[in-house]
Amino acid sequence: xxxxxxxxxxxxxxxxxxxxxxxxxxxxxxxxxxxxxxxxxxxxxxxxxxxxxxxxxxxxxxxxxxxxxxxxxxxxxxxxxxxxxxxxxxxxxxxxxxxxxxxxxxxxxxxxxxxxxxxxxxxxxxxxxxxxxxxxxxxxxxxxxxxxxxxxxxxxxxxxxxxxxxxxxxxxxxxxxxxxxxxxxxxxxxxxxxxxxxxxxxxxxxxxxxxxxxxxxxxxxxxxxxxxxxxxxxxxxxxxxxxxxxxxxxxxxxxxxx
Amino acid sequence: xxxxxxxxxxxxxxxxxxxxxxxxxxxxxxxxxxxxxxxxxxxxxxxxxxxxxxxxxxxxxxxxxxxxxxxxxxxxxxxxxxxxxxxxxxxxxxxxxxxxxxxxxxxxxxxxxxxxxxxxxxxxxxxxxxxxxxxxxxxxxxxxxxxxxxxxxxxxxxxxxxxxxxxxxxxxxxxxxxxxxxxxxxxxxxxxxxxxxxxxxxxxxxxxxxxxxxxxxxxxxxxxxxxxxxxxxxxxxxxxxxxxxxxxxxxxxxxxxxxxxxxxxxxxxxxxxxxxxxxxxxxxxxxxxxxxxxxxxxxxxxxxxxxxxxxxxxxxxxxxxxxxxxxxxxxxxxxxxxxxxxxxxxxxxxxxxxxxxxxxxxxxxxxxxxxxxxxxxxxxxx
Numbered sequence: 001x002x003x004x005x006x007x008x009x010x011x012x013x014x015x016x017x018x019x020x021x022x023x024x025x026x027x028x029x030x031x032x033x034x035x036x037x038x039x040x041x042x043x044x045x046x047x048x049x050x051x052x053x054x055x056x057x058x059x060x061x062x063x064x065x066x067x068x069x070x071x072x073x074x075x076x077x078x079x080x081x082x083x084x085x086x087x088x089x090x091x092x093x094x095x096x097x098x099x100x101x102x103x104x105x106x107x108x109x110x111x112x113x114x115x116x117x118x119x120x121x122x123x124x125x126x127x128x129x130x131x132x133x134x135x136x137x138x139x140x141x142x143x144x145x146x147x148x149x150x151x152x153x154x155x156x157x158x159x160x161x162x163x164x165x166x167x168x169x170x171x172x173x174x175x176x177x178x179x180x181x182x183x184x185x186x187x188x189x190x191x192x193x194x195x196x197x198x199x200x201x202x203x204x205x206x207x208x209x210x211x212x213x214x215x216x217x218x219x220x221x222x223x224x225x226x227x228x229x230x231x232x233x234x235x236x237x238x239x240x241x242x243x244x245x246x247x248x249x250x251x252x253x254x255x256x257x258x
Numbered sequence: 259x260x261x262x263x264x265x266x267x268x269x270x271x272x273x274x275x276x277x278x279x280x281x282x283x284x285x286x287x288x289x290x291x292x293x294x295x296x297x298x299x300x301x302x303x304x305x306x307x308x309x310x311x312x313x314x315x316x317x318x319x320x321x322x323x324x325x326x327x328x329x330x331x332x333x334x335x336x337x338x339x340x341x342x343x344x345x346x347x348x349x350x351x352x353x354x355x356x357x358x359x360x361x362x363x364x365x366x367x368x369x370x371x372x373x374x375x376x377x378x379x380x381x382x383x384x385x386x387x388x389x390x391x392x393x394x395x396x397x398x399x400x401x402x403x404x405x406x407x408x409x410x411x412x413x414x415x416x417x418x419x420x421x422x423x424x425x426x427x428x429x430x431x432x433x434x435x436x437x438x439x440x441x442x443x444x445x446x447x448x449x450x451x452x453x454x455x456x457x458x459x460x461x462x463x464x465x466x467x468x469x470x471x472x473x474x475x476x477x478x479x480x481x482x483x484x485x486x487x488x489x490x491x492x493x494x495x496x497x498x499x500x501x502x503x504x505x506x507x508x509x510x511x512x513x514x515x516x517x518x519x520x521x522x523x524x525x526x527x528x529x530x531x532x533x534x535x536x537x538x539x540x541x542x543x544x545x546x547x548x549x550x551x552x553x554x555x556x557x558x559x560x561x562x563x564x565x566x567x568x569x570x571x572x573x574x575x576x577x578x579x580x581x582x583x584x585x586x587x588x589x590x591x592x593x594x595x596x597x598x599x600x601x602x603x604x605x606x607x608x609x610x611x612x613x614x615x616x617x618x619x620x621x622x623x624x625x626x627x628x629x630x631x632x633x634x635x636x637x638x639x640x
Contacts, residue, residue, distance in 0.1 A: 067535050093541035104536035108554045117550060118540035170540060
């Protein structure tokens with residue numbers, strides 16, 4: 001499989017920084033859900049975000065493609081600053097793929113149509129090319145034979161792999177995974193994680209919110225621990241698991257690694 | 259315990275599936291399941307059978323066996339020594355049938371109405387048959403080509419040799435179908451736009467949509483019709499005042515759109531938020547997201563309700579007589595008092611005919627909607 005980065009875009013002109021978040025603050029009504037988040041993600045970096053639920057992990061992830069807005073701070077994705085301008089937002093979303101906990105496949109479209117929808121309507125790709133591309137990625141996630149079925153006929157693990165293929169069909173530079181295995185039956189977690197591990201080998205920038213610590217240890221360049229809406233610790237996987245620096249991180253790891 | 263020794267069990271042969279007992283399948287199974295499953299059900303079954311036995315024979319006698327099917331005037335339908343209890347006077351329906359269908363539409367021009375019915379049936383067939391080729395073209399045909407074509411065909415265009423026929427001459431089934439189909443063709447797109455408007459984040463759009471929907475829904479159709487036919491001419495100079503039928507059409511279309519908007523809104527609300535988010539995350543614009551992802555799902559969920567609205571609309575068309583339009587029911591009203599056909603059974607027959615017409619149309623729509631619903635449910639389960 002060739003590289004995910006759109007060859008038409010001049011690689012040299014692109015900055016080495018994929019995502020830059022500075023002083024991000026967000027409130028849900030009175031509730032301060034993101035508190036002074038500062039984070040720079042380099043191109044090709046693989047980041048795992050973990051932490052107790054309600055800590056703002058998903059919210060942070062969803063700010064990166066502006067599914068959530070915020071009150072203060074800046075988010076710059078691939079050199080484009082996210083503002084209220086719909087043009088900027090769409091420009092970022094074209095290059096940022098997202099995989100959701102609940103898959104969110106379009107139930108009225110076949111697997112193939114799910115994958116070709118955005119390439120055809122957003123990238124203006126001819127249908128034939130879009131279908132070839134979709135079949136390539138469906139083969140990659142190992143379900144080409146399901147292309148003509150509707151998502152409702154597939155198992156959870158298969159649906160999530162389709163969702164990954166659907167996101168990849170836009171040739172994104174960055175992939176966001178929002179608890180991709182949390183809604184799956186235990187026996188299907190592995191097939192999805194394997195797909196993600198394979199993807200990590202391609203050098204695509206990945207941000208993954210997950211509780212799968214094995215995946216984090218295997219794949220992550222850095223692990224971010226979030227609690228109470230703030231980043232508590234950023235560390236390399238080895239140190240994160242073996243020598244966590246912050247007390248909260250230690251408590252969290254004790255709870256989930258028992 | 260004696261069984262204590264048998265702690266381990268390993269199956270050596272597998273049980274094959276057996277056919278269900280005779281009382282659980284076939285006709286007997288169906289009867290047991292549906293008609294005689296409990297004492298209450300048995301009582302209800304017997305009660306219903308008794309009611310049918312009491313009501314059905316006289317109805318059949320009146321409308322079928324004793325009915326008069328042909329004749330040239332009232333004489334055949336009147337009680338006579340050889341026919342002391344005459345049934346329904348279908349001969350009268352036959353005599354007036356073309357009036358019921360065309361109203362006062364000039365007889366030499368009636369082929370135009372027939373052609374309209376044919377093109378309409380073709381369009382409906384194209385859209386209703388789910389496996390039909392190029393249904394996108396079918397939609398364009400039904401929602402754009404057909405209305406223009408029908409307008410030219412029915413009201414005439416002297417330029418191409420079609421004599422102008424003023425709408426005051428239109429009547430009967432023609433008017434009922436025209437009012438109903440204009441109502442449907444306008445109300446679906448307009449209702450979708452109003453529903454989207456009501457969910458819009460732009461205050462002006464939202465305010466307009468809410469005001470329109472709530473105002474029209476808060477007023478009876480008769481009032482809307484009166485307003486359309488009496489108030490509209492007050493605002494425009496006499497010369498430009500739209501004709502009577504057009505005014506009624508505007509009233510009906512407005513009314514149906516408001517109801518359709520609420521129906522569609524329900525469907526939009528039923529689409530999970532994740533669908534919006536997935537579409538947005540892929541970079542789809544608002545209109546692409548709406549037309550490609552949200553509406554197809556919303557409309558599928560609301561299909562039964564959309565058809566309900568269509569059925570209500572179809573029946574409501576009979577109210578246009580109040581502003582002096584000769585719809586199907588009004589033609590029956592008018593012909594009912596024709597002295598050449600006046601008999602004790604004429605009115606009953608006329609109204610029975612009207613009821614049968616409305617029932618067939620509405621029941622047809624309802625059955626079709628159920629079929630489509632069942633098919634879609636099978637095809638793409640969530």
